[in-house]
Amino acid sequence: MASVNSLSASIQQRVADALGADPLLRRSDRADFQANGVLGLAKRNKANPRELAAQVVEALPAGDELIAAVEVSGPGFLNITVSDAAITRTLAARAADDRLGVPVKPEPGTTVIDYAQPNVAKEMHVGHLRSSVIGDALVKILEFEGETVIRRHHIGDWGTQFGMLIQYLVEHPHELDHGASEAGEEAGEASMSRLNRLYKASRTVFDSDEEFKTRSRKRVVDLQAGDPETLAMWQRFVDESKIYFNSVYDKLDIEIRDEDVVGESGYNDMLVETCKLLEESGVAVRSNGALCVFFDDVKGKDGEPVPLIVQKADGGFGYAATDLSAIRDRTADLHADTLLYVVDSRQALHFKMVFETAKRAGWLTDEVTALHIPFGTLLGKDGKPYKTRSGETFRLVDLLDEAVERAATVIREKSSELTDEEVADRAKEVGIGAIKYADLSTSLGRDYVFDLDRMVSLNGDTSVYLQYAYARNRSILRKAGDAKPVAHPELPLAPAERALGLLLDEFAETLAGVSETYEPHKLASYLYALASAYTTFFDQCPVLKAETPELRENRLFLCDLTARTLRQGMALLGIRTPERL
Numbered sequence: 001m002a003s004v005n006s007l008s009a010s011i012q013q014r015v016a017d018a019l020g021a022d023p024l025l026r027r028s029d030r031a032d033f034q035a036n037g038v039l040g041l042a043k044r045n046k047a048n049p050r051e052l053a054a055q056v057v058e059a060l061p062a063g064d065e066l067i068a069a070v071e072v073s074g075p076g077f078l079n080i081t082v083s084d085a086a087i088t089r090t091l092a093a094r095a096a097d098d099r100l101g102v103p104v105k106p107e108p109g110t111t112v113i114d115y116a117q118p119n120v121a122k123e124m125h126v127g128h129l130r131s132s133v134i135g136d137a138l139v140k141i142l143e144f145e146g147e148t149v150i151r152r153h154h155i156g157d158w159g160t161q162f163g164m165l166i167q168y169l170v171e172h173p174h175e176l177d178h179g180a181s182e183a184g185e186e187a188g189e190a191s192m193s194r195l196n197r198l199y200k201a202s203r204t205v206f207d208s209d210e211e212f213k214t215r216s217r218k219r220v221v222d223l224q225a226g227d228p229e230t231l232a233m234w235q236r237f238v239d240e241s242k243i244y245f246n247s248v249y250d251k252l253d254i255e256i257r258d259e260d261v262v263g264e265s266g267y268n269d270m271l272v273e274t275c276k277l278l279e280e281s282g283v284a285v286r287s288n289g290a291l292c293v294f295f296d297d298v299k300g301k302d303g304e305p306v307p308l309i310v311q312k313a314d315g316g317f318g319y320a321a322t323d324l325s326a327i328r329d330r331t332a333d334l335h336a337d338t339l340l341y342v343v344d345s346r347q348a349l350h351f352k353m354v355f356e357t358a359k360r361a362g363w364l365t366d367e368v369t370a371l372h373i374p375f376g377t378l379l380g381k382d383g384k385p386y387k388t389r390s391g392e393t394f395r396l397v398d399l400l401d402e403a404v405e406r407a408a409t410v411i412r413e414k415s416s417e418l419t420d421e422e423v424a425d426r427a428k429e430v431g432i433g434a435i436k437y438a439d440l441s442t443s444l445g446r447d448y449v450f451d452l453d454r455m456v457s458l459n460g461d462t463s464v465y466l467q468y469a470y471a472r473n474r475s476i477l478r479k480a481g482d483a484k485p486v487a488h489p490e491l492p493l494a495p496a497e498r499a500l501g502l503l504l505d506e507f508a509e510t511l512a513g514v515s516e517t518y519e520p521h522k523l524a525s526y527l528y529a530l531a532s533a534y535t536t537f538f539d540q541c542p543v544l545k546a547e548t549p550e551l552r553e554n555r556l557f558l559c560d561l562t563a564r565t566l567r568q569g570m571a572l573l574g575i576r577t578p579e580r581l
């Protein structure tokens with residue numbers, strides 16, 4: 001399908017032709033758009049800006065199909081009003097396209113995105129929420145634009161901590177046996193409680209029994225040497241954990257495909273070579289036995305340089321060795337031209353050092369962009385990192401369950417005619433949507449307060465508000481009977497219709513901005529603005545009771561395009577839009 005030229009692109013073009021230079025165009029309160037560019041041009045040509053602006057106005061064919069009026073404002077701005085017909089016609093072109101006129105990138109690249117990376121044999125906590133939700137939205141948005149996206153769930157599935165666990169399992173082989181009839185969520189919970197129990201038990205022995213400690217250390221060596229029995233035991237932990245992860249991701253309504261789960265262990269075979277290449281090229285040097293990379297601008301409080309440790313003095317490989325090997329894999333084997341890492345901001349220094357090292361080693365060239373997409377912490381109402389009352393980190397599932405419960409209360413209050421089952425179904429879509437939206441509508445780097453009351457509120461910048469706007473819209477379309485949504489460019493538009501129309505036309509540009517800067521909150525705030533404009537339209541412009549059949553059709557057309565835009569936009573954020581609420 002053909003992409004649609006937005007109103008702003010058309011006007012940009014028109015003004016550029018009249019001006020002979022590219023103007024900067026933005027939306028404005030005074031008119032629909034404001035162009036500035038006259039000032040710069042006047043300066044360059046030593047002309048009077050207002051006079052030049054007046055000349056440009058002369059040259060612009062106002063009152064034509066596209067532009068209804070142009071006015072000079074201030075020292076040389078142009079205030080431009082689009083014609084109603086152009087708005088409706090542009091929207092009709094969007095409506096005729098499945099993709100709402102959003103173009104597919106002409107030259108898509110390959111992006112490898114590292115997100116949703118929980119750790120084996122450990123609980124998923126609120127920290128894993130943000131990486132998963134943000135990463136999932138970015139995947140969807142980039143894929144929608146035509147990018148080839150390779151997902152990598154870099155789970156923590158390797159390391160010395162497994163020695164103790166494996167050794168315990170060898171000595172107590174039935175500890176991970178399954179109950180008879182576990183399924184779905186229950187299976188996930190059962191898996192996690194087995195892992196927790198095993199972890200606690202092995203820890204207790206490890207701390208009190210020196211001989212067990214020695215056997216555990218020996219196990220680490222066996223694991224790293226690839227001893228088959230040890231690997232088989234390790235695999236049981238990975239499989240058990242995956243049952244749990246999958247149950248949580250199910251609840252979160254995020255798809256995790258098994259083939260995309262390539263954890264730290266996946267790069268094990270490359271570690272020795274990675275170190276060798278770094279050492280031979282002199283990028284890394286031995287320092288007190290450890291293989292280190294130094295940076296002029298990375299120093300500790302004492303002023304001493306803090307190196308990136310690739311291999312420890314005892315020969316063990318660290319987190320950095322794995323990440324460097326993963327870069328080699330993702331560039332040389334997966335042919336990525338963009339590498340994204342959706343990881344919390346506390347790991348910023350790690351990624352800075354890893355990227356810099358990879359550049360020095362020649363694994364990251366100018367053709368590849370590597371980007372850490374850091375995100376902030378979830379805070380409690382007290383402004384401190386979100387904890388349970390007893391001060392423990394919050395389990396992610398408990399948080400999700402609570403959100404769904406709150407959503408059920410809100411839905412029950414609002415729609416008393418729903419059956420319990422309907423309430424339960426919608427509560428999932430509303431509760432999980434609320435959590436995702438609160439996360440995605442916050443600009444990435446910021447910490448935010450996790451406040452469920454606010455998140456499931458019907459008023460304000462919440463997913464529930466957007467979902468209600470969508471459902472109300474759909475109910476009008478259902479009630480329209482034989483009246484169909486049809487665009488009528490010949491009809492003048494009321495102010496609320498124009499405002500809604502201009503916003504609907506911005507969908508494609510909003511998405512382009514999001515995929516350029518990897519900031520989903522720009523899409524969230526666009527959708528909120530759209531839902532608000534729709535609410536105003538709905539209050540001011542009767543749809544089913546419009547004065548003429550044409551007006552009704554045109555308003556239904558606006559409703560329909562709004563619904564489709566909201567649904568598509570929300571879907572890209574990973575949020576459901578129930579047809580009825």
Ligand code: ARG
Pocket residue numbers: 114117118119154155156323341343
């Ligand atoms: N598993 C890590 C954690 O829970 C996150 C992994 C991030 N990705 C990476 N390539 N280092 O903190």
